[in-house]
Amino acid sequence: MNPSFDPPESNTAEISVLGTGGGYGECSIIHLGNNSWVVVDSCIDPLTHSSLPLNYLKKMHVDVANDVKLIICTHWHDDHILGISELLENCKNAKLSLAKTTDRVKFLSFVSLDFQKLRSEATASSTFEINRCFDILKSRQQDIISAVQDRLLISLDQGGNRNEIISLSPSDYIISEFDKEISTLITEFGDPNQKIVFQTPNTKSIVLFLKLGNHRAILGADLEVTEDIRHGWLNIINSCQSIDKKASHFKVPHHGSENGYHSKIWIELLKENPLSTLTPWNRNNKLPTPDMLKQLITHTDRLFMTSKLLKDKPKDRKKEIEKIISRQKRNLREDRYHFGLIQSRIDFCDPNAEWEVALFGNAFHVN
Amino acid sequence: MIETTSYDPHWILDNPFSDVNYNKQYSSHLINIFNTQILNRNQFSNEEDSLLGFKDEEDSQFDIQNKADFSSYPDYFLPKFSEFSSHKIRNYIANSQKWVGYITELNKDFYTARLEDITHGGTYEVGDFFYDEVSKEDREYLKLGAIFYWSVGHSVRNGQVIKESIVRFQRLPKWTEDDYNEALDRANDLNQTLKWD
Amino acid sequence: MLFKESLQIKTMSIVLIGDFNPVIIQPFWLASRKLIREQEAQNAHVEIIHNELVKFELDWVSIEITKSRFEAKSSQEPYFEPMRDLCIGIYELLRETPIKSLGINHLLYYAIADEKQFYEFGNRLTPLNNWDEYLTSPKVSQLEIIEEKRRDGQNGAYRVRIQPSDQPLSTPYGILININDHFAVDKGESGRNREMISILKGAWTESVKRANEIPEKIYNKIFPQ
Numbered sequence: 001m002n003p004s005f006d007p008p009e010s011n012t013a014e015i016s017v018l019g020t021g022g023g024y025g026e027c028s029i030i031h032l033g034n035n036s037w038v039v040v041d042s043c044i045d046p047l048t049h050s051s052l053p054l055n056y057l058k059k060m061h062v063d064v065a066n067d068v069k070l071i072i073c074t075h076w077h078d079d080h081i082l083g084i085s086e087l088l089e090n091c092k093n094a095k096l097s098l099a100k101t102t103d104r105v106k107f108l109s110f111v112s113l114d115f116q117k118l119r120s121e122a123t124a125s126s127t128f129e130i131n132r133c134f135d136i137l138k139s140r141q142q143d144i145i146s147a148v149q150d151r152l153l154i155s156l157d158q159g160g161n162r163n164e165i166i167s168l169s170p171s172d173y174i175i176s177e178f179d180k181e182i183s184t185l186i187t188e189f190g191d192p193n194q195k196i197v198f199q200t201p202n203t204k205s206i207v208l209f210l211k212l213g214n215h216r217a218i219l220g221a222d223l224e225v226t227e228d229i230r231h232g233w234l235n236i237i238n239s240c241q242s243i244d245k246k247a248s249h250f251k252v253p254h255h256g257s258e259n260g261y262h263s264k265i266w267i268e269l270l271k272e273n274p275l276s277t278l279t280p281w282n283r284n285n286k287l288p289t290p291d292m293l294k295q296l297i298t299h300t301d302r303l304f305m306t307s308k309l310l311k312d313k314p315k316d317r318k319k320e321i322e323k324i325i326s327r328q329k330r331n332l333r334e335d336r337y338h339f340g341l342i343q344s345r346i347d348f349c350d351p352n353a354e355w356e357v358a359l360f361g362n363a364f365h366v367n
Numbered sequence: 368m369i370e371t372t373s374y375d376p377h378w379i380l381d382n383p384f385s386d387v388n389y390n391k392q393y394s395s396h397l398i399n400i401f402n403t404q405i406l407n408r409n410q411f412s413n414e415e416d417s418l419l420g421f422k423d424e425e426d427s428q429f430d431i432q433n434k435a436d437f438s439s440y441p442d443y444f445l446p447k448f449s450e451f452s453s454h455k456i457r458n459y460i461a462n463s464q465k466w467v468g469y470i471t472e473l474n475k476d477f478y479t480a481r482l483e484d485i486t487h488g489g490t491y492e493v494g495d496f497f498y499d500e501v502s503k504e505d506r507e508y509l510k511l512g513a514i515f516y517w518s519v520g521h522s523v524r525n526g527q528v529i530k531e532s533i534v535r536f537q538r539l540p541k542w543t544e545d546d547y548n549e550a551l552d553r554a555n556d557l558n559q560t561l562k563w564d
Numbered sequence: 565m566l567f568k569e570s571l572q573i574k575t576m577s578i579v580l581i582g583d584f585n586p587v588i589i590q591p592f593w594l595a596s597r598k599l600i601r602e603q604e605a606q607n608a609h610v611e612i613i614h615n616e617l618v619k620f621e622l623d624w625v626s627i628e629i630t631k632s633r634f635e636a637k638s639s640q641e642p643y644f645e646p647m648r649d650l651c652i653g654i655y656e657l658l659r660e661t662p663i664k665s666l667g668i669n670h671l672l673y674y675a676i677a678d679e680k681q682f683y684e685f686g687n688r689l690t691p692l693n694n695w696d697e698y699l700t701s702p703k704v705s706q707l708e709i710i711e712e713k714r715r716d717g718q719n720g721a722y723r724v725r726i727q728p729s730d731q732p733l734s735t736p737y738g739i740l741i742n743i744n745d746h747f748a749v750d751k752g753e754s755g756r757n758r759e760m761i762s763i764l765k766g767a768w769t770e771s772v773k774r775a776n777e778i779p780e781k782i783y784n785k786i787f788p789q
Contacts, residue, residue: 023491046490095564104563108554116550134557143564192546193537195469195512283493315484315492321464324519324530335481335491385579385667386723386744387637456731458623459639461574467645485645504601518642533642538599540653 003358007060010034013212013348017251018043018052019279019306021338025082026279027053028219033158033348037062038070038165040219042084046337051083054090065092070154072097074221075205085132096133097153099170099204100146103179110182147206150242161213161348166242168207169223173230178204202254203231209242213348216245218269220253225262237268246271249355255281256288256296266299275355276303277342282310283335297367306340307362338362463520470513500534508536567783572733573673576644577637578651582663582755586618586629589654599653648768655761664755665748666764670775672741675733682737688786720747724778741779745771
């Protein structure tokens, strides 16, 4: 399929995965049919600070104010939700979904405390974004949908087909652990000139299960596999009630890492040779590793990545500045921005339809 | 009978401006106070080694060329407040490359930080900084998440050009009860007003 | 050529107008609150400490405080953000201080290459042929342009003043562009709610960005490439 910004037909579902190379977030943009859109997470162009999902939707002339029904924040990690407040501001009819917290006051206390730190540039960008979202929702008197295992987040009747998005995580166990983590974060809040460094954001990731006519898709967020079956992928495999069919479309979790991989996922949750998408991670330990890539392509010959892994290199600068920096042996490397979009569409009214893929920017077919 | 209407003077005339230039009007009270200070002559001489002061109590205006008649004054002098600073800027650093960073890893000999380019914006960077570059008094700030400023460029000190790299940790006062209360008030307000489904 | 390549000195100053008690703010007080290093306090050059006036210099910043005005000034670019933090820190600690207005001032000193361009700079900003008939060989001595209603909706103003440089630069044709980014509380407000300090935190980045852009853009307008 040739890349095109033509909007999908009303009976065409779309899952577009947008990546930035790793450092500036990622997101998925979903068309559930009949001009109903959902955006999962957010990301920005670091050069212009513009919201990338918003740019994409506007290029397709989507009426973002009315047609974006839901924005899901899969996990609350610095850089994964950059630009989400701008997205919410523009999508005036969209609800917001976050992972459930049992102690809301405590959660809100934590984000408010971190909001105070904004004054000193110490806050994680994610708390700024979340706080802005709360201000917007407060003024709109709009609901926040709490995501928890087997929760129906959105359901739309599309001409005889019920198209739905269901959260498969976080588990009850993780929800209670998150509350404990917030308590710790509050007590160890630190000085106003100290950013909070989150320890385990991925365990709280929201994995999504999409029902598009007869077709199914799983968006794996950053959820990892753990030995403890009270959470992680094994918990989903063992405990979820909502998975009625195997999925033909899979967003590979956690940048194709070993921690996000288990053969059971491919065997029990996915059809053979599913269309698979992956966003790389180019910071510090690069993901996916060559070994993991080899492992993944044993499961599918339709693996697509939003961009390649990039070699570390310093930013281009004026010569005299470069000279001073290089003398200090800083090992300075740029968190490079590498845009890529994997657009996949399917006729959800046709049970025998196949996914069609178009690639934008640096996205490529791995196999 | 001539009707008079009151009018508000233009705000420009009414507002004390927050610009660098000093307000030239000093109360005579303040001038008297300054006049009674015993100050070291050398602290207030300019580069031509001439001494400036008030001509008399009524005239508190200066220009750079103005010189006072000191014959009637005792041997003390006054701080110089002039419209333009005739104090030559001897030490300056311009056109430097600046970052703000926060510590992401603490290793054995160095720490790693994520850096935001505050000169040009755009993409972030990651860099390593050795502990022995950190001033002794800043060592207590070496913690995960600690914010610091880094800059690289040329400074001019008394005419001498020097290549410099400066690392300085951010210093802000600790949280007070008021800060916590403000945040918790916000949290309570959000809790009352946000609707969770 | 980019105008910023002629930029030689940059000074920033933060000015607060309000009701102050100058004697509180002394180098050792700042060090005791860890707003500066102890060593910096020990090396401070103190000009005067008096109920009505305090004036001292550290290596990187100079501070002057009277009963109605506080000013911190630095010509060392790496220390502009630490200077901002210092001002925020002082008035977070002295949070009862009423502050009615704030000025974030940017003084940009450009060394123009030659006399012709120096003259043309003023001439193109305000055409001098309007004055030929009335003044012999007129020149621009000082030009001030003001934005009375701030574009960000905040109370205050924005002033750009252009004048010959008062600092010696590498050429005798120096220009100073003095930008006063002025914020004020609403009329009748006491300034006790720390509005100005909140603005100092929130408006800093945009203030710096705007002050860097305006001279460049004006220069490109009057000397199109």
